[in-house]
Amino acid sequence: MLGDDAPKSLSAFRRMKRQNTTKFQELQSEYRSLAQQISRGGG
Numbered sequence: 001m002l003g004d005d006a007p008k009s010l011s012a013f014r015r016m017k018r019q020n021t022t023k024f025q026e027l028q029s030e031y032r033s034l035a036q037q038i039s040r041g042g043g
Contacts, residue, residue, distance in 0.1 A: 005030070 005027060007013040016024040 007016055016027075
């Protein structure tokens with residue numbers, strides 16, 4: 001879903017999530033937006 005925006009490894013994702021970086025917050029927001037579009041049939 002996130003493609004090139006996703007972290008390159010699981011450990012990088014976990015670090016980003018644990019530190020609650022701005023990048024993590026942006027990814028989370030983008031994911032939620034895409035998930036809503038898909039659930040509405042627009043994806």
